[in-house]
Amino acid sequence: MSAPPVPVKALADTPFARFRDEFKTSPVAVAALGVVVLICFVALIAPLISPQNPYDLARLVLSDARRPPGYVGSGGFTHWLGTDAQGRDVLSAILYGLRISIQIGLIAGGIAFALGATLGAFAAYFGGRLEALIMRIIDLQLSFPAILLALVLAAVLGQGKWPLIAALVTAQYAYFARTAHGAASTERSKDYVDAALSTPLAASRVVFRHILPNCLPPLIVVATVQIANSIALEATLSFLGLGLPITEPSLGMLIANGFQYMLSGRYWISIYPGVALIVLIVAINLVGDQVRDQLNPRLKR
Amino acid sequence: MLGFVIQRLLQAFVVMLVISMLVFTGVYAVGNPIDVLISPDATQLIREQTIRAYGLDQPLWKQYLDFLGRLVRADFGRSFIFNMPVLDLIFSRLPATLELTLAAVLGATLLGVPLGMYAGYRPDGVAAKTIMAFSILGFSVPTFWIGLVLIFTFAVSLGWLPAGGRGATSTLFGVQWSFLTGDGLTHLLLPALNLSLFKFAMMVRLARAGTREIMLTDTVKFARAAGESEWTILSRHVLRLIAIPIVTVFGLEFGSTLAFAVVTETIFSWPGVGKLIIDSISTLDRPVMVAYLMLVAFFFIAINFTVDIAYAALDPRLRTRKAS
Amino acid sequence: MSALLEVSGLTTRFSTRAGVLNAVEDVSFTVDAGEIVGLVGESGSGKSVTGFSILGLIDPPGRIVSGSVKLDGRELVGLDHGALRSMRGREIAMVFQDPSATLNPVLTIGAQMQLAIAAHEKLSEQAAVARCVEVLNTVGIPDAAARIRAYPHQFSGGMRQRVAIAIALLNRPKLIICDEPTTALDVSIQAQILTEMKSLAARLGTAMIWISHDLATVSSVASRILVMYAGRLIESGPIADVLRTPRHPYTLGLLNSLPGIAEPGQDLVQIRGAMPSLIALPPGCAFQPRCGFARAECATRPELTVSGARGLRCHFPLAEAAE
Numbered sequence: 001m002s003a004p005p006v007p008v009k010a011l012a013d014t015p016f017a018r019f020r021d022e023f024k025t026s027p028v029a030v031a032a033l034g035v036v037v038l039i040c041f042v043a044l045i046a047p048l049i050s051p052q053n054p055y056d057l058a059r060l061v062l063s064d065a066r067r068p069p070g071y072v073g074s075g076g077f078t079h080w081l082g083t084d085a086q087g088r089d090v091l092s093a094i095l096y097g098l099r100i101s102i103q104i105g106l107i108a109g110g111i112a113f114a115l116g117a118t119l120g121a122f123a124a125y126f127g128g129r130l131e132a133l134i135m136r137i138i139d140l141q142l143s144f145p146a147i148l149l150a151l152v153l154a155a156v157l158g159q160g161k162w163p164l165i166a167a168l169v170t171a172q173y174a175y176f177a178r179t180a181h182g183a184a185s186t187e188r189s190k191d192y193v194d195a196a197l198s199t200p201l202a203a204s205r206v207v208f209r210h211i212l213p214n215c216l217p218p219l220i221v222v223a224t225v226q227i228a229n230s231i232a233l234e235a236t237l238s239f240l241g242l243g244l245p246i247t248e249p250s251l252g253m254l255i256a257n258g259f260q261y262m263l264s265g266r267y268w269i270s271i272y273p274g275v276a277l278i279v280l281i282v283a284i285n286l287v288g289d290q291v292r293d294q295l296n297p298r299l300k301r
Numbered sequence: 302m303l304g305f306v307i308q309r310l311l312q313a314f315v316v317m318l319v320i321s322m323l324v325f326t327g328v329y330a331v332g333n334p335i336d337v338l339i340s341p342d343a344t345q346l347i348r349e350q351t352i353r354a355y356g357l358d359q360p361l362w363k364q365y366l367d368f369l370g371r372l373v374r375a376d377f378g379r380s381f382i383f384n385m386p387v388l389d390l391i392f393s394r395l396p397a398t399l400e401l402t403l404a405a406v407l408g409a410t411l412l413g414v415p416l417g418m419y420a421g422y423r424p425d426g427v428a429a430k431t432i433m434a435f436s437i438l439g440f441s442v443p444t445f446w447i448g449l450v451l452i453f454t455f456a457v458s459l460g461w462l463p464a465g466g467r468g469a470t471s472t473l474f475g476v477q478w479s480f481l482t483g484d485g486l487t488h489l490l491l492p493a494l495n496l497s498l499f500k501f502a503m504m505v506r507l508a509r510a511g512t513r514e515i516m517l518t519d520t521v522k523f524a525r526a527a528g529e530s531e532w533t534i535l536s537r538h539v540l541r542l543i544a545i546p547i548v549t550v551f552g553l554e555f556g557s558t559l560a561f562a563v564v565t566e567t568i569f570s571w572p573g574v575g576k577l578i579i580d581s582i583s584t585l586d587r588p589v590m591v592a593y594l595m596l597v598a599f600f601f602i603a604i605n606f607t608v609d610i611a612y613a614a615l616d617p618r619l620r621t622r623k624a625s
Numbered sequence: 626m627s628a629l630l631e632v633s634g635l636t637t638r639f640s641t642r643a644g645v646l647n648a649v650e651d652v653s654f655t656v657d658a659g660e661i662v663g664l665v666g667e668s669g670s671g672k673s674v675t676g677f678s679i680l681g682l683i684d685p686p687g688r689i690v691s692g693s694v695k696l697d698g699r700e701l702v703g704l705d706h707g708a709l710r711s712m713r714g715r716e717i718a719m720v721f722q723d724p725s726a727t728l729n730p731v732l733t734i735g736a737q738m739q740l741a742i743a744a745h746e747k748l749s750e751q752a753a754v755a756r757c758v759e760v761l762n763t764v765g766i767p768d769a770a771a772r773i774r775a776y777p778h779q780f781s782g783g784m785r786q787r788v789a790i791a792i793a794l795l796n797r798p799k800l801i802i803c804d805e806p807t808t809a810l811d812v813s814i815q816a817q818i819l820t821e822m823k824s825l826a827a828r829l830g831t832a833m834i835w836i837s838h839d840l841a842t843v844s845s846v847a848s849r850i851l852v853m854y855a856g857r858l859i860e861s862g863p864i865a866d867v868l869r870t871p872r873h874p875y876t877l878g879l880l881n882s883l884p885g886i887a888e889p890g891q892d893l894v895q896i897r898g899a900m901p902s903l904i905a906l907p908p909g910c911a912f913q914p915r916c917g918f919a920r921a922e923c924a925t926r927p928e929l930t931v932s933g934a935r936g937l938r939c940h941f942p943l944a945e946a947a948e
Contacts, residue, residue, distance in 0.1 A: 151582070528713035
């Protein structure tokens with residue numbers, strides 16, 4: 001039941017070192033972080049390690065299509081995870097797909113973070129009617145399901161990477177805004193902000209240099225969750241045919257393309273990209289869970 | 302309390318108006334519906350007649366005002382594709398979605414809350430860890446993927462359950478329901494399970510977090526010191542205390558589950574409004590898109606409104622504050 | 626006649642991430658039926674943990690590692706959960722510091738009282754309500770029959786604490802452990818509750834352990850006093866004797882820091898330093914680093930010596946040093 005007593009170590013002196021030491025006590029979280037780093041690395045060097053460039057349509061051979069895992073294709077190499085309906089090597093498609101999924105997740109999450117945190121912090125800083133209006137809009141948007149918002153936006157903006165990112169950002173910035181607003185309101189009422197205000201500093205300086213850094217812990221928690229969410233959302237939109245163009249299939253689209261073949265037992269076209277997607281998302285969420293538990297002051301005794 | 306209700310109603314009205322504007326302009330930006338309405342080889346005359354018949358030659362603001370005017374009479378226009386009043390079309394699909402959503406949310410709550418409470422009560426136990434592992438999976442894995450796996454496992458490999466459709470239905474209050482027939486139930490099971498997993502994970506987490514925090518409070522210590530059993534403490538004290546966030550989320554999630562039904566309905570070919578909206582997006586059926594989004598927005602505002610009132614009813618502290 | 630409660634050699638240990646500590650170490654004392662005993666110490670001295678240990682309410686990572694707690698001669702340490710549960714509330718009850726944190730905000734006080742009754746006996750709804758009203762009257766809540774349908778937030782702080790006391794009294798326990806029950810209240814209400822608790826105890830014959838950091842409060846209710854420091858009992862005796870001739874330097878320090886005792890206009894005397902961390906207690910006497918009378922012998926641990934009604938854990942008791 002109870003964990004073995006942890007040997008007493010010299011207390012870490014920086015907040016980051018303390019955070020890192022506490023993080024290390026959870027083997028699951030450490031393993032998950034390892035998986036995330038590994039996947040990101042593999043995705044980064046995908047062009048170097050994949051057997052095939054899955055986006056080069058000229059290289060695809062139709063007679064190789066829908067072959068089961070282990071099939072040796074006309075390219076002379078083994079398709080360890082089989083091939084899809086266009087004769088694409090599923091493993092290569094997964095590696096490239098991960099690349100796109102991670103890229104979009106990070107870009108969308110990053111923009112949503114910057115936009116939402118700034119908006120929320122400024123709302124808390126200025127207060128009054130402006131704050132009330134901004135927060136009312138954000139609350140309203142939060143009550144509206146992100147997937148539907150993204151769905152409509154993706155439909156309105158059309159296919160492509162940037163429309164998709166815009167849709168994801170619109171669907172997600174509100175989470176950051178509310179979190180930043182909550183944390184910033186608490187910070188706003190503290191003495192040091194008044195102290196900063198009594199000096200001739202610009203409002204933006206007070207917000208960016210003093211208030212926002214102190215709101216970081218809850219924002220980081222939201223960020224891990226939201227990056228995982230944007231990846232899942234992107235996959236869902238692509239699955240519904242509203243995401244990326246078919247020439248550069250992301251994981252969601254690979255899964256969608258394989259769906260029709262799954263009913264006839266050709267599971268590998270959908271299943272393997274799905275497994276890759278899930279391992280990535282679950283690993284990010286496990287890291288996020290640990291970070292959240294560590295940063296939640298209410299669970300500290 | 303009455304003042305509070307009226308104020309909220311007014312707010313809701315303004316919000317609906319703003320949303321109608323956004324939705325109308327937003328959807329207006331999508332594609333060119335004339336290409337959908339008329340075959341490419343139609344004569345110029347037919348083309349112009351059709352454009353005029355649907356009011357597409359009018360400026361945007363005029364079209365919006367016409368739309369509002371018809372809206373007052375509960376007229377959302379006709380579907381380009383189905384050529385029938387949009388409202389009739391949506392209402393004919395609504396029971397299927399409601400049935401699916403309700404089954405999913407109820408299942409998720411009835412199962413998720415007790416399991417989550419247990420996980421929060423004994424956070425270090427093996428059972429709690431298992432429950433949480435499941436909830437992380439349910440939380441992380443995209444709905445559409447779970448749907449695929451469910452179909453592959455139970456419909457394709459095992460052949461136990463049908464892969465899609467609503468199955469046989471039976472009539473109650475003049476509406477067709479699947480859950481009233483055995484065949485309908487087998488059709489309902491997989492999609493409902495698919496749709497509920499995310500909500501289940503959410504309920505588990507919510508109940509666990511609430512229970513964990515409350516178990517550390519003096520309220521629990523005091524109840525223990527009075528000799529109350531752990532069961533009494535969980536079922537009477539803790540459940541009542543976590544009921545407030547859970548009811549809120551239940552309400553809000555009911556709405557978002559309606560939205561997520563889009564994915565599940567597409568995978569399981571469940572003939573509800575979710576499938577309708579996906580079809581209408583791909584066919585550029587503007588009136589259906591507008592009407593659907595307006596209805597969803599209306600649902601959300603109604604749900605928020607109800608949750609606010611329910612909040613006031615559940616939390617006595619809030620009730621007196623608002624009454625005074 | 627043997628005592629109602631007999632605690633001997635009680636040690637409660639917490640194994641935390643930072644290290645292992647004894648929140649309560651080798652604590653022994655008795656409480657007679659109907660007696661009010663004060664338990665005094667600063668925060669972290671182990672006085673609340675002592676209270677929880679008696680009730681068997683120590684949550685992991687803490688546990689009672691040795692010692693015994695006997696109620697009417699029956700051993701409580703090591704009882705199974707069910708037996709402990711049925712003992713709590715019925716034989717020993719507890720009242721906490723902050724009534725707004727102990728009462729459940731979403732249940733009416735009537736509902737909460739009925740849960741406490743139902744924990745121990747099956748009463749009809751009517752009989753249970755009658756009992757609640759009766760007890761609420763006893764603790765001085767006016768219009769009790771109507772007030773049982775009210776929620777905790779509809780009571781004032783003092784009234785809320787009376788409700789909590791009523792819940793503790795519901796099952797007519799022989800002993801109530803009061804963990805700083807007046808600390809969170811206004812001073813005027815504090816005095817009121819103190820007097821009423823004292824007369825209640827006398828009237829009902831209920832014994833009390835009154836835990837507080839405030840020597841003044843304790844001296845106005847208790848007939849006997851126990852002083853704790855760093856998890857150990859360091860001095861005990863009849864309240865008047867201890868106040869008149871404190872024998873442990875720490876008790877003297879506590880007394881000197883009381884506003885009522887110092888001459889008007891004089892600065893209050895503080896005990897210098899702070900209580901050491903329980904994880905890194907000095908060997909020997911725990912108070913030695915702060916003690917003005919410490920000598921070389923204080924590096925070995927003093928044992929609790931009992932003479933007559935007084936108990937003491939010190940190598941160089943004050944009275945001897947002064948005389």
